[in-house]
Amino acid sequence: MIxxxxxxxxxxQTDRVFEYHVPDxxxxxxxxxxIVPFGRRKVQGFIVSLTEQSSFAGQLKDLLLxxxxxxxxxxxxxxxxxDLAREIFAYRISILKTMLPGVMRANYRKILxxxxxxxxxxxxxxxDEVDLANLEEAHLIKMVKQLISKGEARIExxxxxQARKKMTAVYFPRLKxxxxxxxxxEVRAGASQQKKLLSDLAENLPAYPKSREQLKELGISTAAxxxxxxxxxxxxxxxxxxxxPTKPVAPSQPLKLNADQAAVLDRISQDLQAHKSQTxxxxxxxxxGKTEVYLQAISQALALGRTALMLVPEISLTPQMVRQVQSRxxxxxxxLHSALSEGERYDEWRRIRRGEAQVVVGARSAVFAPxxxxxxxxxxxxxxxxxxxxxxxxxxARDVAIWRSRYHGCPLILGSATPSLASRARAQKGxxxxxxxxxxxxxxxxxxxxxxxxxxxxxxxxxxxxxCPLTEAIQDRLAKKEQVILLLNRRGFANFMxxxxxGFVLKCPNCDLSLTMHKDTWTxxxxxxxxxxxxxxxxxxxxxxxxxxxxxxTQKVQEELSELFPQAKILRMDVDTTRRxxxxxxxxTSFGRGEADILLGTQMIAKGLDFPNVTLVGVVNADxxxxxxxxxxxxxxxxxxxxxxxxxxxxxxxxxxxxxxYNPDHYAIRLAQKQDYELFYAKEMQVRHAGDYPPYFYTVxxxxxxxxxxxxxxxxxxxxRQLLSVLKAPTIVLGPAPATISRLxxxxxxxxxxxxxxxxxxxxxxxxxxxxxxxxxxxxxxxxIDPEPxxxx
DNA sequence: AGCACGCCGACT
DNA sequence: GTCGGCGTGCTC
Numbered sequence: 001m002i003x004x005x006x007x008x009x010x011x012x013q014t015d016r017v018f019e020y021h022v023p024d025x026x027x028x029x030x031x032x033x034x035i036v037p038f039g040r041r042k043v044q045g046f047i048v049s050l051t052e053q054s055s056f057a058g059q060l061k062d063l064l065l066x067x068x069x070x071x072x073x074x075x076x077x078x079x080x081x082x083d084l085a086r087e088i089f090a091y092r093i094s095i096l097k098t099m100l101p102g103v104m105r106a107n108y109r110k111i112l113x114x115x116x117x118x119x120x121x122x123x124x125x126x127x128d129e130v131d132l133a134n135l136e137e138a139h140l141i142k143m144v145k146q147l148i149s150k151g152e153a154r155i156e157x158x159x160x161x162q163a164r165k166k167m168t169a170v171y172f173p174r175l176k177x178x179x180x181x182x183x184x185x186e187v188r189a190g191a192s193q194q195k196k197l198l199s200d201l202a203e204n205l206p207a208y209p210k211s212r213e214q215l216k217e218l219g220i221s222t223a224a225x226x227x228x229x230x231x232x233x234x235x236x237x238x239x240x241x242x243x244x245p246t247k248p249v250a251p252s253q254p255l256k257l258n259a260d261q262a263a264v265l266d267r268i269s270q271d272l273q274a275h276k277s278q279t280x281x282x283x284x285x286x287x288x289g290k291t292e293v294y295l296q297a298i299s300q301a302l303a304l305g306r307t308a309l310m311l312v313p314e315i316s317l318t319p320q321m322v323r324q325v326q327s328r329x330x331x332x333x334x335x336l337h338s339a340l341s342e343g344e345r346y347d348e349w350r351r352i353r354r355g356e357a358q359v360v361v362g363a364r365s366a367v368f369a370p371x372x373x374x375x376x377x378x379x380x381x382x383x384x385x386x387x388x389x390x391x392x393x394x395x396x397a398r399d400v401a402i403w404r405s406r407y408h409g410c411p412l413i414l415g416s417a418t419p420s421l422a423s424r425a426r427a428q429k430g431x432x433x434x435x436x437x438x439x440x441x442x443x444x445x446x447x448x449x450x451x452x453x454x455x456x457x458x459x460x461x462x463x464x465x466x467x468c469p470l471t472e473a474i475q476d477r478l479a480k481k482e483q484v485i486l487l488l489n490r491r492g493f494a495n496f497m498x499x500x501x502x503g504f505v506l507k508c509p510n511c512d513l514s515l516t517m518h519k520d521t522w523t524x525x526x527x528x529x530x531x532x533x534x535x536x537x538x539x540x541x542x543x544x545x546x547x548x549x550x551x552x553x554t555q556k557v558q559e560e561l562s563e564l565f566p567q568a569k570i571l572r573m574d575v576d577t578t579r580r581x582x583x584x585x586x587x588x589t590s591f592g593r594g595e596a597d598i599l600l601g602t603q604m605i606a607k608g609l610d611f612p613n614v615t616l617v618g619v620v621n622a623d624x625x626x627x628x629x630x631x632x633x634x635x636x637x638x639x640x641x642x643x644x645x646x647x648x649x650x651x652x653x654x655x656x657x658x659x660x661x662y663n664p665d666h667y668a669i670r671l672a673q674k675q676d677y678e679l680f681y682a683k684e685m686q687v688r689h690a691g692d693y694p695p696y697f698y699t700v701x702x703x704x705x706x707x708x709x710x711x712x713x714x715x716x717x718x719x720x721r722q723l724l725s726v727l728k729a730p731t732i733v734l735g736p737a738p739a740t741i742s743r744l745x746x747x748x749x750x751x752x753x754x755x756x757x758x759x760x761x762x763x764x765x766x767x768x769x770x771x772x773x774x775x776x777x778x779x780x781x782x783x784x785i786d787p788e789p790x791x792x793x
Numbered sequence: 794a795g796c797a798c799g800c801c802g803a804c805t
Numbered sequence: 806g807t808c809g810g811c812g813t814g815c816t817c
Binding site for chain 2: 806807808809810811812813814815816
């Protein structure tokens with residue numbers, strides 16, 4: 001038997017199978033994680049197929065070890081990895097590694113071992129093993145080299161498995177319930193602990209085996225247990241114990257659906273029953289009851305003996321959310337997200353792999369959960385940018401979900417109040433099936449949304465951050481002991497030019513996108529086409545001198561708030577205050593308990609939070625994201641404002657939303673005020689059409705980086721020429737232009753954007769460029785290819 | 794990637 | 806003469 005193995009060496013030349021002979025007695029299968037000899041060393045690898053006939057001319061080496069008792073990868077995942085690698089220009093091994101929990105990544109070590117008894121007596125070998133990676137002293141390095149060349153020592157290559165199982169001691173019963181009952185009569189009267197133990201055994205025998213902790217909770221001491229072991233009432237065994245990230249929760253019953261919800265569920269149910277792979281776009285305003293539809297659809301999948309996968313953005317994977325799913329499906333649920341420890345993640349993952357969990361809730365990478373027989377996939381808040389991984393391998397969870405939906409013949413639900421334009425457009429074309437939930441489930445009215453035009457308003461504090469109307473409204477809520485959420489839109493921290501007098505924003509004449517100020521060169525630059533001009537001193541529109549380069553921070557606003565409301569308690573939530581594990585949750589619970597009056601934060605407070613006492617939501621600066629040099633700036637702004645507006649007045653109290661903006665007439669802001677997604681969609685599609693942007697065009701971003709700016713630029717131009725030699729209209733090749741952060745960690749970035757409708761040879765051409773990238777890497781040039789980038793900055 | 798081989802200049 | 810710098814090529 002011959003195994004075809006993808007080895008753990010991420011490089012162009014090794015991005016293919018290597019064949020190994022499977023020695024007798026080794027239980028190797030497709031998907032197995034194995035250790036193989038590779039050149040002089042040993043590496044980890046994954047078997048992607050088994051054959052009888054080798055295509056390799058040389059002598060095959062033997063597999064050394066099969067690491068896990070059960071292959072970690074299913075055949076489906078092995079197949080998926082091949083397709084995905086091709087699509088997103090990633091090495092297959094990188095994809096296989098991202099499919100698995102982090103602890104399955106191998107740890108490589110090189111140690112020196114003596115080759116003779118003589119050598120073993122050297123002082124060098126007397127302490128711990130000699131790890132060659134930690135060898136620093138020059139004389140020791142020299143000595144080691146001599147030993148090796150004289151044949152007195154050799155290097156041993158180790159591949160270590162980091163996966164650890166947690167073992168725990170549990171007590172098994174050795175007798176029958178009646179026998180324990182009889183024993184209960186025999187023990188002497190004073191032996192209270194023994195009595196407790198025996199009566200528990202007699203009455204709750206099916207609940208056994210029990211752990212030491214469980215028995216201690218019953219008031220049975222270690223001494224009493226020792227005694228029970230000696231008397232052969234119990235036996236002790238070490239068994240594996242799962243590290244569970246969540247506590248059991250009280251079960252919940254399905255809610256009664258309204259007519260809209262029932263119709264949607266019914267439509268999904270049809271394809272679920274029919275084993276049909278169909279993508280649904282479920283468009284439903286905040287509070288329309290999407291979650292209940294998800295839960296009941298999952299129930300149906302389970303009833304058919306199938307499994308379900310539900311993805312949510314990391315940020316909304318709050319304990320409340322997880323609890324909701326768990327209260328419906330209990331122990332069948334496995335949870336996968338970044339707040340888990342490595343051990344917890346490994347154990348949750350193994351529960352899935354072993355078929356012990358049938359429902360998976362998780363963030364982006366959970367899309368690779370090793371479920372069998374998937375009956376339903378759900379992506380909630382499908383418009384969220386976090387579903388696309390922004391470093392290698394740059395996969396989009398939605399694309400992976402579509403692939404898996406085809407593989408399993410199951411429905412995929414994309415749910416959102418503000419679907420991404422790409423998804424909404426596909427629904428328009430009939431690629432996805434559009435389903436709508438237009439009413440709020442409990443028939444609450446949408447909150448009132450007011451726009452505050454910052455061009456014609458008095459500011460309350462010393463800074464130009466908080467207007468009088470907003471501060472008055474805050475004052476009012478503070479007096480009523482109600483709570484306030486303030487959102488500071490940090491997206492778009494890049495400095496753009498804004499006129500305080502007329503609201504004018506300096507834009508690129510070719511691209512209709514805002515220019516970004518570069519302090520180093522004192523120029524305004526376009527990051528799409530490379531256009532640049534000098535930083536203006538007066539507003540090019542109205543000649544006013546009151547021009548500003550925007551960018552504000554939560555700290556600054558917090559200071560201003562405490563200045564205006566010295567008596568108010570303010571909680572700040574941003575990357576700085578949530579860096580530590582669990583702090584996100586801590587801040588939210590504290591606010592939920594009413595320990596603060598105002599919650600001030602960035603994007604992260606806009607999602608999925610539900611605080612009944614919040615009656616005012618203020619947006620400090622709606623515009624910052626609007627003039628970002630990205631074609632989807634309006635879409636992201638609309639999304640954010642609509643989501644945040646949904647945070648006000650979710651219970652019985654009426655809510656109000658105040659949005660401060662310099663651009664009250666901009667369609668993204670106006671339509672967010674009206675909460676009119678459909679109109680926004682129509683308008684934005686026109687804009688995208690006029691600008692040849694997605695979803696009318698597909699995009700690929702090729703970025704080149706180097707320590708030396710000229711080298712990066714030169715290579716970028718070379719790649720552009722190469723692209724132009726093959727690609728023809730209507731394909732558009734823009735750039736190279738310096739990236740928004742043109743220098744990052746001393747690397748200069750240049751990027752080329754390819755916009756295309758249909759290009760048969762593009763994939764092949766990009767693979768060629770990727771191959772060349774490996775060659776030019778030695779000159780310090782890095783080339784990266786990002787299909788359908790989320791951000792082009 | 795990482796390891797060896799091989800070629801060249803620099804030194805005890 | 807040998808040590809160590811980096812370019813080149815290979816890994817089943």
